[in-house]
Amino acid sequence: MKIICLGTSAGLPTKERNTQTTVLSLNPHYNEYWMFDCGEAAQHQILHTNIKLGKLTRIFITHLHGDHIFGLPGILTSRSFQGGEHKPLTIYGPVGIRAFVETTLEVSASHLNYPLEIIEVVDKQCFQIHDINIKVGLLKHGVPSFGYRVKMPDIQGNLMKEKLIEQGILPGPIYKQFKNNAVVTIDNITYDTAQFKTESKKGKVLVFYGDTMPCENEMILAHDADVIVHECTYLDGDIDLSHKYFHSHFEDVKQLVIQCNVKHLIINHVSNRYAREDIQCLLSEIEHQLNCTVHIADDFYTYELN
Numbered sequence: 001m002k003i004i005c006l007g008t009s010a011g012l013p014t015k016e017r018n019t020q021t022t023v024l025s026l027n028p029h030y031n032e033y034w035m036f037d038c039g040e041a042a043q044h045q046i047l048h049t050n051i052k053l054g055k056l057t058r059i060f061i062t063h064l065h066g067d068h069i070f071g072l073p074g075i076l077t078s079r080s081f082q083g084g085e086h087k088p089l090t091i092y093g094p095v096g097i098r099a100f101v102e103t104t105l106e107v108s109a110s111h112l113n114y115p116l117e118i119i120e121v122v123d124k125q126c127f128q129i130h131d132i133n134i135k136v137g138l139l140k141h142g143v144p145s146f147g148y149r150v151k152m153p154d155i156q157g158n159l160m161k162e163k164l165i166e167q168g169i170l171p172g173p174i175y176k177q178f179k180n181n182a183v184v185t186i187d188n189i190t191y192d193t194a195q196f197k198t199e200s201k202k203g204k205v206l207v208f209y210g211d212t213m214p215c216e217n218e219m220i221l222a223h224d225a226d227v228i229v230h231e232c233t234y235l236d237g238d239i240d241l242s243h244k245y246f247h248s249h250f251e252d253v254k255q256l257v258i259q260c261n262v263k264h265l266i267i268n269h270v271s272n273r274y275a276r277e278d279i280q281c282l283l284s285e286i287e288h289q290l291n292c293t294v295h296i297a298d299d300f301y302t303y304e305l306n
Helices: 042-046 072-079 097-107 161-166 174-180 216-222 239-244 250-260 276-287
Strands: 002-007 021-025 033-038 056-060 089-093 116-120 126-129 132-138 146-151 183-186 189-192 205-208 227-231 264-268 293-296 301-304
Touching: 002 042, 002 227, 002 264, 021 205, 033 072, 042 072, 056 072, 072 089, 072 097, 089 097, 097 116, 132 216, 146 216, 161 174, 174 183, 216 250, 227 250, 239 250, 250 264, 250 276, 264 301, 276 293
Parallel strands: 033 056, 056 089, 089 116, 205 227, 227 264, 264 293
Antiparallel strands: 002 021, 002 301, 021 033, 126 132, 132 146, 146 205, 183 189
16 A cells, blocks of 8 residues: 655645645555545646556545645546546545535536545544545634544454364365354364464554644544654744644644654645755754654655555
């Protein structure tokens, strides 16, 4: 799996950074992509990658500010001509996302050749896609803004075939039962299958935030996360200024990471006041303040999950 940052600027694009768009590649588990926010020119950014719009199945919108949604019309219509025909697409987002999408398509006389479902989310909503659990949390911004906690399924341990053979259980269809069931009964003997498997591994927890200043739900979503993708509009300077505009300062994100035991931090939505050279200097300072790994994402930064 990979997290691919297609747009990492806050509010306005720069010559080096596009507005907010992040993609989660679910390969090899599922042959599809999920998108989190869809900033202006998102489809142009995709042209520089191997992402296929026909394999984009879900779009999660955090909030309705333009730098997070102005790329949607282009993505939706282009998908019709780039492998998306007859392939369903679902959009999740705050109340108002349905009106935005339907009005834009109607007034532009755009017609999609695939089924489109739009789901308007609410705080604390939980749902499942495949065997992936999604939790929604309302954040604190000038408009309703949400974060999405994505919990991947646990990875089941492997069968210890040698141990089964020692018990006189020879290879065959019975091994599938040992793999898929908690207990198996053979000749009136009941076996606890956990005794014949290596230890399972917890599924990765990934959190994608919309714009926010510190709030309780932000911490609930981040608890013990493997990776969070978090806005940090202000990397330094006056923390009160960031809160005035309902955004996060690096000090806010630092406290979140420390208190919630986050393992990897990806910072995006960085103000256009920071040039690339400024960011590199600040990153060297930031890294010394955190125990987790941290990256201030450029456009096309990719993080690979084991």
